[in-house]
Amino acid sequence: MVNQERRLLPGAGSVMKHRDARRLSLILLFMPLALWIVLLILLPHIGMGILSLREKIGPRQYEFGLANYIAFFQEPIYWHIMARTAVISLLVTVLALIVGFPVSYYIAKIAGPRTRGAMFMFCLIPLWVSDLIRAFGWILLLRETGVISGILQWTGLASAPVELLYNDAAVVVGLVYTVMLFMIVPLTSTLDGMDDAMIEAGYNLGGNGLTVLRRIIIPYAMPGIVSGSIIVFMLTAGSYLTPVLLGGKYSSWFTQTIYDQFITRYNWESGAAFGFLLLFFTSFVVWIGLKLSGQSLSSTVARS
Amino acid sequence: MTTPTAPDLKCSGVCKNFGPVQAVADISFEIPSGTFFSILGPSGCGKTTLMRMIAGFEEPSAGDIFIKGRSVLNVPPNRRNVKMVFQHLALFPMMNVFENIAYGLRCIGTDRDEIARKVQDVLNRVALPDVGEREIHQLSGGQKQRIAIARCMVLDPDVLLLDEPLGALDLKLREAMKIELKLLQNQFDTTFVYITHDQSEALVMSDRVAVMNDGRFEQIGTPQELYHRPQTAFVAGFVGDSNRWSGKVTGTRGAEVTLETEGGTVVRSRPGDGTKVATGDAVELFVRPEFIELVHRTPRQKRTGLSGKVDNLLFNGANSRALVRLATGDLVEVDVTLTGGTDDVKPGEEVSLSWSTKNAVCFPARAAS
Ligand SMILES: Nc1ncnc2c1ncn2[C@@H]1O[C@H](COP(=O)(O)OP(=O)(O)OP(=O)(O)O)[C@@H](O)[C@H]1O
Ligand SMILES: [Mg+2]
Numbered sequence: 001m002v003n004q005e006r007r008l009l010p011g012a013g014s015v016m017k018h019r020d021a022r023r024l025s026l027i028l029l030f031m032p033l034a035l036w037i038v039l040l041i042l043l044p045h046i047g048m049g050i051l052s053l054r055e056k057i058g059p060r061q062y063e064f065g066l067a068n069y070i071a072f073f074q075e076p077i078y079w080h081i082m083a084r085t086a087v088i089s090l091l092v093t094v095l096a097l098i099v100g101f102p103v104s105y106y107i108a109k110i111a112g113p114r115t116r117g118a119m120f121m122f123c124l125i126p127l128w129v130s131d132l133i134r135a136f137g138w139i140l141l142l143r144e145t146g147v148i149s150g151i152l153q154w155t156g157l158a159s160a161p162v163e164l165l166y167n168d169a170a171v172v173v174g175l176v177y178t179v180m181l182f183m184i185v186p187l188t189s190t191l192d193g194m195d196d197a198m199i200e201a202g203y204n205l206g207g208n209g210l211t212v213l214r215r216i217i218i219p220y221a222m223p224g225i226v227s228g229s230i231i232v233f234m235l236t237a238g239s240y241l242t243p244v245l246l247g248g249k250y251s252s253w254f255t256q257t258i259y260d261q262f263i264t265r266y267n268w269e270s271g272a273a274f275g276f277l278l279l280f281f282t283s284f285v286v287w288i289g290l291k292l293s294g295q296s297l298s299s300t301v302a303r304s
Numbered sequence: 305m306t307t308p309t310a311p312d313l314k315c316s317g318v319c320k321n322f323g324p325v326q327a328v329a330d331i332s333f334e335i336p337s338g339t340f341f342s343i344l345g346p347s348g349c350g351k352t353t354l355m356r357m358i359a360g361f362e363e364p365s366a367g368d369i370f371i372k373g374r375s376v377l378n379v380p381p382n383r384r385n386v387k388m389v390f391q392h393l394a395l396f397p398m399m400n401v402f403e404n405i406a407y408g409l410r411c412i413g414t415d416r417d418e419i420a421r422k423v424q425d426v427l428n429r430v431a432l433p434d435v436g437e438r439e440i441h442q443l444s445g446g447q448k449q450r451i452a453i454a455r456c457m458v459l460d461p462d463v464l465l466l467d468e469p470l471g472a473l474d475l476k477l478r479e480a481m482k483i484e485l486k487l488l489q490n491q492f493d494t495t496f497v498y499i500t501h502d503q504s505e506a507l508v509m510s511d512r513v514a515v516m517n518d519g520r521f522e523q524i525g526t527p528q529e530l531y532h533r534p535q536t537a538f539v540a541g542f543v544g545d546s547n548r549w550s551g552k553v554t555g556t557r558g559a560e561v562t563l564e565t566e567g568g569t570v571v572r573s574r575p576g577d578g579t580k581v582a583t584g585d586a587v588e589l590f591v592r593p594e595f596i597e598l599v600h601r602t603p604r605q606k607r608t609g610l611s612g613k614v615d616n617l618l619f620n621g622a623n624s625r626a627l628v629r630l631a632t633g634d635l636v637e638v639d640v641t642l643t644g645g646t647d648d649v650k651p652g653e654e655v656s657l658s659w660s661t662k663n664a665v666c667f668p669a670r671a672a673s
Binding site for chain 1: 383386391408412456
């Protein structure tokens with residue numbers, strides 16, 4: 001590329017100097033990003049990778065090996081927790097999609113410009129408070145002495161206090177609420193790029209509402225659906241606070257297992273290995289999702 | 305029931321208000337079967353709104369629309385046998401050409417062999433037999449155009465609506481597509497309703513043209529009628545090029561009107577069809593550049609025409625124009641033939657202009673314009 005340009009502009013010395021300056025400024029511009037990637041993403045992962053491959057053979061005695069990974073496969077409880085995490089995360093992803101799609105469609109296609117801004121705002125507000133506060137908000141609503149229980153008793157629908165916390169449903173609801181925005185933003189931006197005339201053409205050529213949705217809107221929004229789902233799935237599977245606070249001690253979320261290894265058992269080696277296993281496993285699920293939907297990672301990420 | 309003589313499309317008293325804005329005001333017309341009908345009007349005059357009402361995307365505020373003699377007011381867009389080619393075509397980018405064309409057939413539940421046969425047939429008819437497997441982005445602008453038409457025509461519509469489909473194309477391609485569209489319409493023998501703000505598109509292609517302004521139809525007629533016998537000042541000014549002057553009537557004799565322009569030129573003309581003017585009325589006068597005869601003026605020669613001086617020559621091959629400044633100061637555009645020979649008019653030359661009274665049309669000036 002550069003060689004070709006040189007041939008096109010023979011003997012342009014000042015142009016070359018100018019270009020060097022441009023390249024330098026480009027490098028400087030990308031420096032923070034590069035540092036961020038190397039220091040905060042690459043280095044810790046390499047460190048964890050090495051850590052996860054250390055086998056403990058005695059007090060303060062280590063050997064290089066895969067024992068930490070093998071331990072995971074030998075203990076069915078770990079397996080179950082991992083599968084459970086994946087299934088609930090998938091459920092959360094699907095629910096977020098089902099709830100998020102109409103909202104995105106409304107924001108992108110139906111709402112006027114002012115309503116659109118307001119609705120985006122409403123989706124954003126929950127993100128202004130921390131995870132912790134949000135989870136406590138749910139606890140206030142759902143606990144035995146909480147708002148919903150109170151209302152149920154007051155209206156006479158329940159005779160005694162109802163405990164709505166510490167079950168899978170509470171975890172799912174809390175997670176859907178937390179990750180909703182990450183589904184809505186990519187979906188809205190893909191739908192926003194869709195020409196309204198395309199939907200009208202769908203009707204004009206004889207399609208009913210369902211046909212237009214199935215054959216035109218959803219295929220068009222597919223890149224947004226896939227990238228939103230990837231983000232939501234990854235965030236959910238890797239979340240810690242919401243499942244622990246809403247699901248209680250025994251919510252059996254895989255991140256909790258990792259936390260246990262690191263903090264309770266002080267077994268960093270196995271914790272690191274579990275962390276990598278979670279990463280591999282969720283990546284594998286995403287890969288299957290991409291294959292099934294016929295999308296490629298680069299195309300979906302570029303579109304949204 | 306449908307009678308054999310029912311027009312393909314009929315609108316009666318159709319209005320559309322968007323809040324205080326009246327986009328379409330009381331439009332009535334009929335289009336007989338197999339006509340290439342154009343709606344010509346400046347931007348924002350309500351053409352798209354009218355078309356969207358016909359297609360069913362907007363509900364008329366008043367009036368009724370009939371397709372093949374049947375009112376379609378309560379028929380949803382997907383049940384009307386009116387297909388539409390959108391301004392930006394709205395081909396489905398996630399489907400290939402075959403799927404785009406098959407979409408409508410799938411919607412009405414045609415079986416697979418029939419779909420394959422019909423799609424191939426319509427592709428042959430638009431002269432693109434081999435593009436079925438291509439993706440939309442692999443087509444050229446003109447090919448996309450034809451696929452958009454094919455996608456509608458495969459459903460055998462009663463009426464095909466086209467909303468400025470050539471707007472996005474470059475000039476050369478637009479010229480070629482004009483002729484092609486006309487040929488396609490002949491071939492499919494379907495009623496086309498074509499929207500445009502480009503008068504040359506409307507004149508070249510159409511059997512009948514409706515000139516629209518400010519939500520109303522000013523005149524409906526053949527291109528020749530509109531061009532030679534405009535009924536309103538708007539039509540005279542909008543269709544084709546015209547010299548246009550404001551003036552005052554100084555006298556009438558039979559069908560002939562004498563008027564004086566604001567610049568002071570005295571001209572004889574005829575009132576436009578269906579209009580009446582009286583002495584003292586403010587009028588607008590229209591004379592087409594090609595009806596003006598330009599003669600070199602030799603000194604002492606006595607001529608009946610208006611004398612003036614060539615200000616400028618606008619050379620454009622066969623469409624060259626001369627700008628002539630009359631003695632009174634009015635500027636006139638005149639079509640001239642420039643052969644490159646010695647008797648061509650030259651800037652600065654004294655000339656005299658004349659035209660026959662029947663080619664100078666005047667209309668009462670409207671308060672608004
Ligand atoms: N949904 C709407 N709400 C309010 N006003 C509208 C709406 N659609 C159109 N209008 C108004 O109605 C008038 C006619 O619009 P329309 O789109 O029919 O014009 P057009 O003749 O198709 O113009 P163009 O040649 O630029 O496409 C315009 O003044 C426009 O502002
Ligand atoms: Mg329009």
